[in-house]
Structures are given as structure tokens and as C-alpha cells.
Amino acid sequence: MIASFGGSPKHPAWYLNLKAAGVAEFELGRRRVSVRVEEPPIGSDRYTAIWRDAAAVYPDYDAYQARTSRQIPVVELVPDRN
DSSP states (O other): OBOOGGGOSSOOHHHHHHHHHSEEEEEETTEEEEEEEEOOOTTSHHHHHHHHHHHHHOTHHHHHHHHOSSOOOBOEEEEOOO
């Protein structure tokens, strides 16, 4: 997930909530999925790869990053196997 908030100078509330909780649950069809929240460090190879792939699908992400001085976070929701 890309916490772009359209290039706003502030992080979106959903990102702050996920970061604080560290875990989440969502529904995929009729299935409930528990996940842990992982945030690759900005500038890491993982962050760069996710950003590149996301911007290839939605080029506005690059425009949003150019619009703000904050580094836009990337969040991964990793299925909890427990």
C-alpha cells in the first residue's frame, strides 16, 4: 500500500493507524485475513522495488512524491500464518 495522500504534506490517517496497530484484519470475499504490517525502510531495495512497481501501474505516485517534501511510506500487509 502506498501512503501517498495525494501528495499532501501529512500522512494519511489509515497509515498512522496501521503503523500504530502493527496488525490488521480485512475481508477478501468471504474470507477474513489477518496480517501484520511491515514497512520497508525508505531507500531500501525493497521500498524502491515496490515504489517502482506501484508507479508503473499508477504514475501519479511519482507526481505525488514531487508535490510533497515528506517521503511517502510504503506498507506491506503480510498474511499472519498463526
